[in-house]
Amino acid sequence: MTTALIADDEPLLRGALAQMLAQAWPELQVAAQARNGREAIKQFDAIQPDVCFLDVHMPGVSGVDVAHHIGRRAHVVFVTAYDKYAVQAFAQGVLDYLVKPVEPARLAETVARLKERLRMAQPASNTEALLRELATQLERRASPPSLRWIRAQVGQTLRLIPVDDIVYLRSEAKYTLIAWRGEAGQACEALISSTLKELITQLDAAQFVQVHRSVVVNLRAISHITRGGNETASVHLKDRKEQLPVSRSYLHLFRQM
Structure with a gap:
């Protein structure tokens, strides 16, 4: 059975994605849900899931940091609220991403690609350069503070x-x-x-x-x-x-x- 990890610091959105995956990919077992990056790393090492859905912008240890730790040991899908920099970072890469709020049609496309990669037994791609680009985009996005x-x-x-x-x-x-x-x-x-x-x-x-x-x-x-x-x-x-x-x-x- 294909297993997955979901990491998002917002429980409502984390649970919503799990429910959407249950509908879009019934055979998938969400083996763990993590509340932050540190917990995601710990749970990944414990259960070794096939697919990881990682919120990009978690405080402390970000989704990008978690992806660095995972390396090529699992397929990674980033979940982001920031459409513009996600498109810039992933346009020429092989990593997949979902934009919040996650749309069922977009999730279905992502699930289809993941199933094909798993069916073909394709290893997770070497994405170090892409992760560095995403980290740079994160820093730029984080520079202007949110409205207080x-x-x-x-x-x-x-x-x-x-x-x-x-x-x-x-x-x-x-x-x-x-x-x-x-x-x-x-x-x-x-x-x-x-x-x-x-x-x-x-x-x-x-x-x-x-x-x-x-x-x-x-x-x-x-x-x-x-x-x-x-x-x-x-x-x-x-x-x-x-x-x-x-x-x-x-x-x-x-x-x-």
């Missing part, structure tokens, strides 16, 4: 909202509604003139996930997910009563529920 504060006019007061306190962002025509946890945990809201599209590029993709074309949610603020009809779902928040819609395009993020 958002300015919002609330009445006559200019508020500086810590990004970590934001619960969700919702598009409102040419504006964006910011919902955040204020002092003493109270629910606060404000409209800002920046569009959701502009803000998404400045947010940490490991923390903020788009669940609808008009909604981005802080993963740390999610309590649970409930399934609805017509291939939809709702996000329930830890300290707020409202529910956020999950559209069909993003439902696969929460298939593990």
